[in-house]
Structures are given as structure tokens and as C-alpha cells.
Amino acid sequence: MKILGVLGGMGPAATLDFLAKLQAATPAARDQDHLRVLMDLNPQVPDRNVEGGAAGPVLAEMAVRLREAGAEVLAMPCNTAHLHAEEIRAASGLPLLDLIDLAIAAAGNARRIGVLGTRLALDLYRTRLTAAGREPILPTEEAQSAFMDILYRIKSGDTGPTARALMAACAGGLEQRGAEAIIAGCTEVPLVLSADDLAVPLIDGSAELARACVAACR
Amino acid sequence: MKILGVLGGMGPAATLDFLAKLQAATPAARDQDHLRVLMDLNPQVPDRNVEGGAAGPVLAEMAVRLREAGAEVLAMPCNTAHLHAEEIRAASGLPLLDLIDLAIAAAGNARRIGVLGTRLALDLYRTRLTAAGREPILPTEEAQSAFMDILYRIKSGDTGPTARALMAACAGGLEQRGAEAIIAGCTEVPLVLSADDLAVPLIDGSAELARACVAACR
Numbered sequence: 001m002k003i004l005g006v007l008g009g010m011g012p013a014a015t016l017d018f019l020a021k022l023q024a025a026t027p028a029a030r031d032q033d034h035l036r037v038l039m040d041l042n043p044q045v046p047d048r049n050v051e052g053g054a055a056g057p058v059l060a061e062m063a064v065r066l067r068e069a070g071a072e073v074l075a076m077p078c079n080t081a082h083l084h085a086e087e088i089r090a091a092s093g094l095p096l097l098d099l100i101d102l103a104i105a106a107a108g109n110a111r112r113i114g115v116l117g118t119r120l121a122l123d124l125y126r127t128r129l130t131a132a133g134r135e136p137i138l139p140t141e142e143a144q145s146a147f148m149d150i151l152y153r154i155k156s157g158d159t160g161p162t163a164r165a166l167m168a169a170c171a172g173g174l175e176q177r178g179a180e181a182i183i184a185g186c187t188e189v190p191l192v193l194s195a196d197d198l199a200v201p202l203i204d205g206s207a208e209l210a211r212a213c214v215a216a217c218r
Numbered sequence: 219m220k221i222l223g224v225l226g227g228m229g230p231a232a233t234l235d236f237l238a239k240l241q242a243a244t245p246a247a248r249d250q251d252h253l254r255v256l257m258d259l260n261p262q263v264p265d266r267n268v269e270g271g272a273a274g275p276v277l278a279e280m281a282v283r284l285r286e287a288g289a290e291v292l293a294m295p296c297n298t299a300h301l302h303a304e305e306i307r308a309a310s311g312l313p314l315l316d317l318i319d320l321a322i323a324a325a326g327n328a329r330r331i332g333v334l335g336t337r338l339a340l341d342l343y344r345t346r347l348t349a350a351g352r353e354p355i356l357p358t359e360e361a362q363s364a365f366m367d368i369l370y371r372i373k374s375g376d377t378g379p380t381a382r383a384l385m386a387a388c389a390g391g392l393e394q395r396g397a398e399a400i401i402a403g404c405t406e407v408p409l410v411l412s413a414d415d416l417a418v419p420l421i422d423g424s425a426e427l428a429r430a431c432v433a434a435c436r
Contacts (some may be wrong), residue, residue: 011249012241015233021261023230029374031229034261040287042236043252067286069258156247 001035002217005071005094007062008041008047010078014187014206015041018077021210026218034161036216038071049091049118049148056084060091067092073216077187078122090092090103097212100124103183103205104132110201112137114179116147116170116193117186125185137179143170154188168197175200219253220435223289223312226259227294228266229373232405232428233259234296244436253435256289258289266298267336267366272323274302278309285310291434293317295424296407297339315430318342321401321423322350328419330355332397334365334388334402334411341405355397361388373407388417393418 004022008015020035028034040062046055059081063074074088074096083101089096094204104125107113113139115125122138129136139147151164171182171193183203195202222240226233237255245250258280264273269300277299281292288414300318309312322343326332332355335345340356347354357365368384389400389411401421402408413420 009249009252009254012246012252016237016241019234019237030370031227031261031263031265031373033261034227034230036227036262037257037259039255039256039257039259041255043249043253044254045249047249065287065330071281092429152248201374 003036003038003070004139004213004217005063005066005069005074005086006039007066007074007078007081008039009077009109010045010081011188012041012043013120013191014141015039015077015156015187017191018187018206018210020157022213023205025038025214027120027181035214038066040066045081046119048078056087059084059091060087063088063092063094063096067094073097074212075209075213077209079124079185079187079205080118082124083120085200090151091176096217097216099205099209100128102208102212103185103203104128104134104204106208107134107181110181112178112180114138114171114174114182116174116178116189117180118151121185125183126174132193134139137174137177139170139173143173146170150192151188152188153190164192164197167192171198172200179215209210219255221288221289222431222435223281223284223285223292224255224257225277225292225294225299225306226257227306228294228299229406230281231372231377233257233295233318233410234391236405236424236428239240239425240431242427243425243428245433257285258284263299263378265410266338267302268298272282273299274305277302277303279334281306281310281312281314291315291431293427293431297342297403297405297423298336300342303404311355313417313434315427315434317427318346318403320426320430321403321421322346322352322420324426325352325399325401328399330398331358332389332392332395332400333386333391334400334407336366336369337362337378339403342420343401354405355392356390357393361391362385364388368410369404370411377409379380382415385410389416389420
């Protein structure tokens with residue numbers, strides 16, 4: 001088994017959600033069957049959504065330290081931080097499983113694909129979905145502002161009914177505009193949105209990344 | 219803020235439960251308010267409950283690596299592994315917050331204190347409770363066998379109603395024998411037992427450790 005390195009803390013609760021999905025995705029009858037995980041849960045990574053946030057060098061250094069500690073494969077349960085994926089790969093020399101690519105692959109044959117995420121993450125999805133011949137359905141400017149409000153609400157610890165209702169409304173807007181599947185393109189989304197809230201399939205990037213980690217490390 | 223190092227994986231689900239309690243215990247309005255956590259979730263630590271399991275040297279080496287990666291304070295959400303606490307402290311030179319001592323301190327003025335845990339953890343609790351002038355109320359031989367069956371059931375991923383009922387019965391046996399408080403002296407216990415299951419206070423060692431980590435690192 002390979003040792004998984006996790007670049008975490010973006011945000012802290014989303015990282016735990018990913019780790020729980022990793023354990024759930026692992027066929028295990030006892031402790032020893034689970035993956036060894038070296039994690040740097042670093043909530044002090046500069047905010048990825050603020051102009052001039054210098055997250056790249058911090059993430060690259062975290063990745064190098066994880067490799068030095070023994071990590072052989074990297075995962076980062078934060079979509080927005082994938083802006084710095086190449087910098088992380090170059091600095092560490094390790095494979096970084098790509099959350100964005102995994103989420104898009106999980107959308108299967110759907111043509112019109114909705115995405116919920118930060119503006120920077122939506123840029124990544126728009127580019128890659130278009131390159132893959134899919135039509136990205138992204139929130140309107142108004143819905144995007146609402147999404148960011150919900151995101152910071154979740155990060156403050158509020159995953160209650162109001163946050164859930166607001167997120168479901170954001171997702172509903174994408175459905176109404178013809179999305180045939182919706183990608184939770186932000187690892188905070190699954191904390192307040194479940195498949196039951198939607199009429200179309202919800203693609204949980206954290207769960208896809210978890211399954212890919214198990215496949216890569218076992 | 220100091221960087222917390224976590225010696226985890228014993229078991230994997232119990233470690234996540236501890237991390238969730240750590241986040242819940244942290245006053246935080248945004249990601250950046252949370253503690254940075256370096257974690258080695260190592261499910262391949264030799265089984266602490268099997269004769270001749272050589273967990274000590276493995277844990278000591280994990281602690282050294284966490285220090286080298288930047289950890290300044292250590293926590294280990296596994297009671298049984300505290301048999302090796304001094305070896306870990308000596309090897310790493312770092313403070314290791316003591317789960318056993320924290321759980322006993324949380325029992326307050328209760329005189330007769332019940333403990334649920336592995337045989338080796340119960341030995342630690344018996345010694346320290348007696349030294350502190352308390353009376354340990356430990357499971358009967360039969361109840362202890364049942365406890366170990368439940369423990370391995372939890373470690374296999376089963377935290378369902380049967381595991382819950384069996385653990386509640388173990389705890390009930392200690393209440394009947396006069397325990398004025400019950401320590402969850404195994405980090406798997408809170409996964410299937412809550413305060414509502416008991417008439418006397420339940421002391422959750424994982425939650426106590428989480429609060430102590432916040433106090434030590436912020």
C-alpha cells in the first residue's frame with residue numbers, strides 16, 4: 001500500500017468530510033486494512049478567493065514536506081486550490097490526483113453539466129468542460145454572490161437548515177436552466193447538499209477523489 | 219498558534235471523531251481560526267491488544283517525524299497506546315497531552331468511576347484512579363469479553379443499533395455496580411455510546427483531549 005498525503009484545511013470541515021469518505025470507500029474489516037494518511041490540515045493557507053492570495057507557494061511547500069515525511073501520492077480536497085495543481089506537482093515530484101478531472105469524469109455522458117463552486121473553481125471547470133465537449137451551466141452573477149455567502153456561512157460552522165435551503169436553491173437554479181447533472185465543485189457543498197435535494201444526479205467531487213485515492217494507494 | 223501533531227489511526231474512525239471534536243472545540247468564524255494539524259493516521263500500527271504487539275517503537279518514530287515536519291504539541295486519540303506515552307515523549311522531546319489524565323480530571327469529584335476500555339487501557343486507569351484516591355469500577359471478565367467483541371465490530375465499520383445496544387449494556391453494568399460517572403476509556407466508545415444512554419455522566423476522553431489541544435495550541 002502507498003502512503004497518501006493530504007493537503008487539507010481548505011476548509012477544515014471539508015477535509016474531515018473527505019477523510020470520512022476515504023474510510024467509507026476502503027474495503028476494510030480491521031484497522032490495518034485502511035490507508036495510511038499523512039495530512040497537513042493547514043487552515044492558514046491564504047484564502048483562495050481573495051485577490052492576491054498567495055496560496056501556491058504555501059501549498060507547494062506543504063507538498064514537499066509531506067513527501068519528505070513519506071507521502072507517495074497526493075490528494076487535495078479543495079477545488080479552488082487546484083489552480084495551483086501544477087505548482088504542487090512540480091515542487092513535490094509526486095502525483096496529485098486531480099479533483100476537477102475526477103468530478104468531470106464522474107458526470108458520465110451528461111452533456112449540460114451544472115457546477116457549484118467559487119469563481120476561480122468555476123473558471124477551471126468552464127475550461128475543462130468546454131475542452132471535453134460539454135456545456136457548462138454556471139450560476140448567474142446573482143446566484144454566485146449567494147453561493148459565496150453560503151460558503152462563508154458554512155466555513156463559520158453553520159451547516160443548518162438555512163444554509164441547506166440556500167444551497168438547494170442555488171442547485172435548483174442550475175437544474176431549471178437545463179443542467180443534466182450537477183457537480184459539487186467546492187468541497188464545502190456536500191456538507192449542506194445531498195443527492196435527495198436534486199432531481200438530477202449530484203456529483204460529489206470529494207467522494208470521487210476518495211475512491212480514486214483508494215484505487216491509487218491499494 | 220502552535221502546530222498540533224496527531225498520532226492517529228488507532229482506529230481510523232476514532233481519529234476522525236477526535237478531529238471533529240477538535241474543530242467543534244475551536245472558536246472559529248473562518249478557516250484561518252482553526253488549528254493547523256499535522257497528522258499521521260497510521261492504521262498499520264501493530265494491534266495494541268495482541269500479545270507482543272510492538273507498537274511503542276512505531277509510535278515513537280511517528281512522533282519524531284511529526285516533530286520534524288513542524289509539530290510542536292502531540293496528541294494521540296487512543297487510550298491503549300498511552301502505554302507508550304513516555305517512549306513517545308522521550309523520543310520526540312515534545313509534550314504529549316495525556317488522554318488518560320485528562321479523562322480522570324474530567325470526572326470531577328465522583329468517587330466511584332466506571333471505565334470502558336481494552337484490558338491494557340483499564341490497567342492504566344486502575345493504577346491512576348487508585349493513586350488519585352478514586353475507586354475504579356471495571357467490567358467483569360464476561361463484560362470485558364463482550365466489550366472486546368463490540369470493539370472489533372466497530373473497527374470493522376459496524377456502528378449500528380446492535381453495537382450501540384451492546385455497548386449501552388456494558389455501560390449499564392458499571393452503573394448497576396455503583397459507578398457515579400463512566401469514562402469512555404477507548405476512543406471507539408463515543409462512536410456508539412452517548413450521554414443519553416446513561417443515567418450518570420459519560421466522560422468522553424476524545425472531547426476532553428480536543429479541548430486540551432485547543433487550550434495548548436492557541
